[in-house]
Amino acid sequence: xxxxxxxxxxxxxxxxxxxxxxxxxxxxxxxxxxxxxxxxxxxxxxxxxxxxxxxxxxxxxxxxxxxxxxxxxxxxxxxxxxxxxxxxxxxxxxxxxxxxxxxxxxxxxxxxxxxxxxxxxxxxxxxxxxxxxxxxxxxxxxxxxxxxxxxxxxxxxxxxxxxxxxxxxxxxxxxxxxxxxxxxxxxxxxxxxxxxxxxxxxxxxxxxxxxxxxxxxxxxxxxxxxxxxxxxxxxxxxxxxxxxxxxxxxxxxxxxxxxxxxxxx
Amino acid sequence: xxxxxxxxxxxxxxxxxxxxxxxxxxxxxxxxxxxxxxxxxxxxxxxxxxxxxxxxxxxxxxxxxxxxxxxxxxxxxxxxxxxxxxxxxxxxxxxxxxxxxxxxxxxxxxxxxxxxxxxxxxxxxxxxxxxxxxxxxxxxxxxxxxxxxxxxxxxxxxxxxxxxxxxxxxxxxxxxxxxxxxxxxxxxxxxxxxxxxxxxxxxxxxxxxxxxxxxxxxxxxxxxxxxxxxx
Numbered sequence: 001x002x003x004x005x006x007x008x009x010x011x012x013x014x015x016x017x018x019x020x021x022x023x024x025x026x027x028x029x030x031x032x033x034x035x036x037x038x039x040x041x042x043x044x045x046x047x048x049x050x051x052x053x054x055x056x057x058x059x060x061x062x063x064x065x066x067x068x069x070x071x072x073x074x075x076x077x078x079x080x081x082x083x084x085x086x087x088x089x090x091x092x093x094x095x096x097x098x099x100x101x102x103x104x105x106x107x108x109x110x111x112x113x114x115x116x117x118x119x120x121x122x123x124x125x126x127x128x129x130x131x132x133x134x135x136x137x138x139x140x141x142x143x144x145x146x147x148x149x150x151x152x153x154x155x156x157x158x159x160x161x162x163x164x165x166x167x168x169x170x171x172x173x174x175x176x177x178x179x180x181x182x183x184x185x186x187x188x189x190x191x192x193x194x195x196x197x198x199x200x201x202x203x204x205x206x207x208x209x210x211x212x213x214x215x216x217x218x219x220x221x222x223x224x225x226x227x228x229x230x231x232x233x234x235x236x237x238x239x240x241x242x243x244x245x246x247x248x249x250x251x252x253x254x255x256x257x258x259x260x261x262x263x264x265x
Numbered sequence: 266x267x268x269x270x271x272x273x274x275x276x277x278x279x280x281x282x283x284x285x286x287x288x289x290x291x292x293x294x295x296x297x298x299x300x301x302x303x304x305x306x307x308x309x310x311x312x313x314x315x316x317x318x319x320x321x322x323x324x325x326x327x328x329x330x331x332x333x334x335x336x337x338x339x340x341x342x343x344x345x346x347x348x349x350x351x352x353x354x355x356x357x358x359x360x361x362x363x364x365x366x367x368x369x370x371x372x373x374x375x376x377x378x379x380x381x382x383x384x385x386x387x388x389x390x391x392x393x394x395x396x397x398x399x400x401x402x403x404x405x406x407x408x409x410x411x412x413x414x415x416x417x418x419x420x421x422x423x424x425x426x427x428x429x430x431x432x433x434x435x436x437x438x439x440x441x442x443x444x445x446x447x448x449x450x451x452x453x454x455x456x457x458x459x460x461x462x463x464x465x466x467x468x469x470x471x472x473x474x475x476x477x478x479x480x481x482x483x484x485x486x487x488x489x490x491x492x493x494x495x496x
Contacts, residue, residue: 099496110403
């Protein structure tokens with residue numbers, strides 16, 4: 001069964017229709033990259049999937065759980081909304097780390113809230129709470145180690161380079177073990193030479209079998225790391241397929257234009 | 266003489282400090298409530314709060330002190346003269362002049378809450394949308410995002426304008442003199458009548474100066490303390 005299923009997603013801002021009926025699905029462990037020129041609706045699609053925007057029409061299912069259904073009547077409870085939110089993770093173009101917390105605290109903060117709430121519900125004693133919080137700390141340290149930042153645990157975001165900040169942001173998203181991890185142009189705000197350290201981390205995650213949906217302008221990287229490429233143009237999926245096919249034998253005229261423009265950039 | 270004047274002025278300044286501290290105590294949180302009101306998506310509330318802020322910022326604090334001190338008594342006597350049997354009007358008829366200090370406190374709290382609320386609003390609106398979105402995708406509730414992510418960043422940004430406003434408040438307490446609240450200016454003026462001395466009134470300035478100096482040091486410390494992060 002598909003881990004992510006997107007059906008007939010429509011989204012307008014005012015009079016401009018940004019998404020005109022998006023359908024696709026991805027399997028567990030797959031990496032799908034979304035490419036396309038700016039204004040094609042890539043980011044809006046990602047924001048609809050991660051719940052930052054509410055689509056006007058359509059349905060989104062993550063791991064069998066319907067996280068969004070425009071036809072649904074009645075309001076969701078806070079707990080349900082949160083459960084839906086935690087199905088997906090998102091890494092932003094501009095990192096959006098919390099500046100007043102250390103790298104480690106950035107990673108643990110959200111999980112800490114969840115654990116404390118769970119403890120309150122289960123009425124666990126102090127020792128139990130402490131044990132769980134220590135476990136979170138250990139988990140976060142391991143994650144920061146895996147993104148190569150074990151020596152920056154206690155650094156504040158302003159003391160880190162862009163690449164390091166983005167790697168903290170990736171660890172922060174992983175901490176909540178989302179079923180689908182989304183990336184919104186994760187390297188667009190970075191210097192070309194720093195881009196590689198972030199791409200290396202994503203590549204590693206792909207090799208570990210993480211399910212990832214990546215909006216990117218890094219064509220070489222998308223080709224190398226993805227199982228499937230989606231090319232969006234003007235609010236629709238204009239072409240999709242295996243990377244070799246999409247990049248070497250593009251059928252869509254717009255895609256051909258886009259690729260040659262990227263190549264000669 | 267100098268010593269007895271100092272003691273007398275210190276006593277007056279104690280009242281000034283009391284007014285200052287109580288105003289802060291109530292106006293700081295009330296300002297936050299006002300700022301939420303002025304940013305509310307519920308239009309009537311938003312316009313009501315904004316209208317209040319307009320009136321309070323648009324009229325002199327001295328006038329507000331007079332209205333709050335004399336207003337209730339004026340309403341009370343006028344309504345009582347009507348001799349109505351309506352329970353609400355009868356209740357209004359019982360209104361009389363309240364304690365001077367309480368009246369001054371109410372006027373200061375409302376006035377400063379309005380100014381604080383605009384500073385809070387500026388601070389809150391200057392935080393990037395990305396911070397809220399990051400909190401949301403991490404499954405935090407709106408309350409958690411506000412109190413655990415946004416608030417400290419807001420505090421850092423508003424320390425300089427708040428210091429300004431709070432220092433102004435120290436000196437504005439002297440306006441309470443207009444409704445005869447006993448404070449340091451009053452204490453200084455008293456020597457003109459009793460001993461024919463003008464210098465004690467001038468001397469009150471030193472008390473303000475020292476206190477504002479201490480406050481400036483405190484705010485400098487807070488700024489430094491929040492210097493560990495940028496954003």
